[in-house]
Amino acid sequence: MTQLPETTERKLGLVIDLDTCVGCHACVISCKEWNTGGYGAPLADTDAYGSDPSGTFLNRVHTFEVKPADKPAMVTHFPKSCLHCEDAPCVTVCPTGASFKRSEDGIVLVHEDHCIGCGLCAWACPYGAREMDAVEKVMKKCTLCVDRIYNENIPEEDRVPSCVRTCPAGARHFGDIGDPDSDVSKLVAERGGFDLMPEQGTKPVNKYLPPRPKQQMSDDLDEPVNLAALAEPTANGGFLGWLDNALERLG
Amino acid sequence: MHPAYSVIFFTVSSGAGLGLLAFMGLGPFTFGGETSDMIWAAFILGFAMAVGGLISSTFHLGHPERAWRAMTQWRSSWLSREGVIAVAALIVAAIFAALWLLLDLSSALLGIVTTILAMLTVWATGMIYAQIKAVDLWHRWLTPVCYLLFSLAGGITLFIFIHAVFTGKAGYELSSMAMVMLLVAWAVKMFWWMGADRAPTSTPESATGLGHLGKVRLLEKPHTGSNYLQREMGFQIARKHARKLRLIALVLGAVAPILLILLAIPAPLDVLWLGLAVISHLAGMLVERWLFFAEARHAVMNYY
Numbered sequence: 001m002t003q004l005p006e007t008t009e010r011k012l013g014l015v016i017d018l019d020t021c022v023g024c025h026a027c028v029i030s031c032k033e034w035n036t037g038g039y040g041a042p043l044a045d046t047d048a049y050g051s052d053p054s055g056t057f058l059n060r061v062h063t064f065e066v067k068p069a070d071k072p073a074m075v076t077h078f079p080k081s082c083l084h085c086e087d088a089p090c091v092t093v094c095p096t097g098a099s100f101k102r103s104e105d106g107i108v109l110v111h112e113d114h115c116i117g118c119g120l121c122a123w124a125c126p127y128g129a130r131e132m133d134a135v136e137k138v139m140k141k142c143t144l145c146v147d148r149i150y151n152e153n154i155p156e157e158d159r160v161p162s163c164v165r166t167c168p169a170g171a172r173h174f175g176d177i178g179d180p181d182s183d184v185s186k187l188v189a190e191r192g193g194f195d196l197m198p199e200q201g202t203k204p205v206n207k208y209l210p211p212r213p214k215q216q217m218s219d220d221l222d223e224p225v226n227l228a229a230l231a232e233p234t235a236n237g238g239f240l241g242w243l244d245n246a247l248e249r250l251g
Numbered sequence: 252m253h254p255a256y257s258v259i260f261f262t263v264s265s266g267a268g269l270g271l272l273a274f275m276g277l278g279p280f281t282f283g284g285e286t287s288d289m290i291w292a293a294f295i296l297g298f299a300m301a302v303g304g305l306i307s308s309t310f311h312l313g314h315p316e317r318a319w320r321a322m323t324q325w326r327s328s329w330l331s332r333e334g335v336i337a338v339a340a341l342i343v344a345a346i347f348a349a350l351w352l353l354l355d356l357s358s359a360l361l362g363i364v365t366t367i368l369a370m371l372t373v374w375a376t377g378m379i380y381a382q383i384k385a386v387d388l389w390h391r392w393l394t395p396v397c398y399l400l401f402s403l404a405g406g407i408t409l410f411i412f413i414h415a416v417f418t419g420k421a422g423y424e425l426s427s428m429a430m431v432m433l434l435v436a437w438a439v440k441m442f443w444w445m446g447a448d449r450a451p452t453s454t455p456e457s458a459t460g461l462g463h464l465g466k467v468r469l470l471e472k473p474h475t476g477s478n479y480l481q482r483e484m485g486f487q488i489a490r491k492h493a494r495k496l497r498l499i500a501l502v503l504g505a506v507a508p509i510l511l512i513l514l515a516i517p518a519p520l521d522v523l524w525l526g527l528a529v530i531s532h533l534a535g536m537l538v539e540r541w542l543f544f545a546e547a548r549h550a551v552m553n554y555y
């Protein structure tokens with residue numbers, strides 16, 4: 001059913017911390033690893049060892065440079081996957097009912113046996129969160145690891161999305177963003193979490209936490225430290241200097 | 252956006268075919284409902300182009316064998332609505348044509364319903380694109396209006412050609428109608444093109460939410476190879492090439508057909524001129540439709 005539920009009981013989603021993400025792509029790999037064997041069709045790679053490799057991924061990490069007008073540029077790693085939007089345009093455009101949003105937890109899924117591979121939902125998503133699988137010809141997208149989070153066959157600490165479980169920097173958080181008392185909601189409130197492209201009217205559930213402002217070292221210190229001076233050799237340079245040091249170390 | 256040839260062919264062919272069927276729906280009023288070879292030919296061409304286009308549109312599906320499922324979600328999806336209305340239009344048109352051609356019964360009611368359903372189908376096609384908010388160029392009310400006007404203009408141009416083939420003359424009134432429709436359709440399209448230079452709704456700054464910190468640019472792509480998103484949404488033609496192609500579309504689609512129709516009114520060679528007018532118009536439409544995709548920029552490109 002491609003009509004959206006009026007409300008969902010919970011709003012499960014991710015909170016992604018752009019301050020802590022180190023851009024290691026571990027979440028990309030763990031996502032692919034779990035989801036190529038989990039829910040639905042595998043995630044195909046084509047020409048994997050050739051000159052034009054391409055593959056289906058549900059989560060990708062971009063890296064952006066942000067250049068403030070008066071300060072040096074900063075680098076921000078930027079993981080992106082389905083944001084499980086409240087007003088998901090990908091769902092309402094689907095002609096077959098393959099795309100749907102669950103009323104119990106708000107997860108947006110594709111019923112792959114009903115998908116005709118028309119690609120319209122991928123056009124409708126402004127975030128590029130849907131990719132047509134080149135081999136199976138059905139639409140693939142983040143399931144929020146629906147086959148982990150409710151899975152009682154795996155240890156409790158593993159019942160979170162694969163990307164969250166894997167992230168070595170702790171940059172990914174999972175929870176009910178609809179519940180103001182949840183840890184993720186508190187984190188969003190505390191850190192000023194924001195929506196991507198709010199102007200598209202999709203009301204994404206996933207939130208992003210902004211990078212913390214860079215410390216201004218030169219403002220805090222009266223005089224800049226001369227780093228070069230710290231590296232000055234104590235004795236003369238050259239061979240004699242080295243000999244001097246070496247003998248010194250011998251005691 | 253990537254211009255898929257099956258979709259370009261589909262919208263041009265079905266558009267003109269449905270336009271012709273819509274025009275035939277008015278037959279009981281315009282030419283009194285007599286049966287003739289001309290009426291047969293018009294219906295056959297109309298159905299062939301409409302159905303041929305619809306079949307070609309299934310070629311770009313990953314799973315055409317499940318295409319029937321696309322009829323189910325008409326409450327929310329314009330693609331589904333298009334499918335449902337297209338089937339309804341073709342069924343009503345078939346009954347209308349069969350009664351007229353085989354039993355000499357031209358029902359005004361069935362005719363009107365055929366016209367309305369054929370036009371609604373084309374409107375729904377336009378809405379499939381207009382509903383996509385992530386593509387600024389398409390997300391406008393003028394988009395389905397253009398589709399509708401092109402369909403009508405194509406339908407009438409096809410009909411005056413058939414009329415000339417069977418009666419030996421273009422017909423002054425029909426020809427004037429065709430020229431007016433061509434003019435109106437392309438005038439609206441030029442207006443649509445004028446809106447193509449609006450500032451984008453979303454930018455790399457809003458896409459990353461980092462705009463408050465400064466200017467955002469991509470430093471590293473998420474992968475070294477290409478991906479589906481880039482192939483599907485990443486295609487965009489350079490602006491100066493687009494300008495030239497717009498001109499080509501305009502000349503082929505509007506200027507040439509109108510001159511050829513003008514030539515055909517007094518001339519004895521009207522079948523030839525009108526045949527060329529049809530071919531030129533359809534060629535112009537193919538260029539216009541190709542540009543419709545090639546000029547469109549998708550919001551996801553803010554991440555690339």
Ligand code: SF4
Nearest residue numbers: 082083085088090125
């Ligand atoms: S991020 Fe894209 S695919 Fe996910 S719910 Fe929103 S619009 Fe749909």
Ligand code: SF4
Nearest residue numbers: 094115116118119121
């Ligand atoms: S590709 Fe599949 S899920 Fe997406 S709109 Fe088409 S049928 Fe629906």
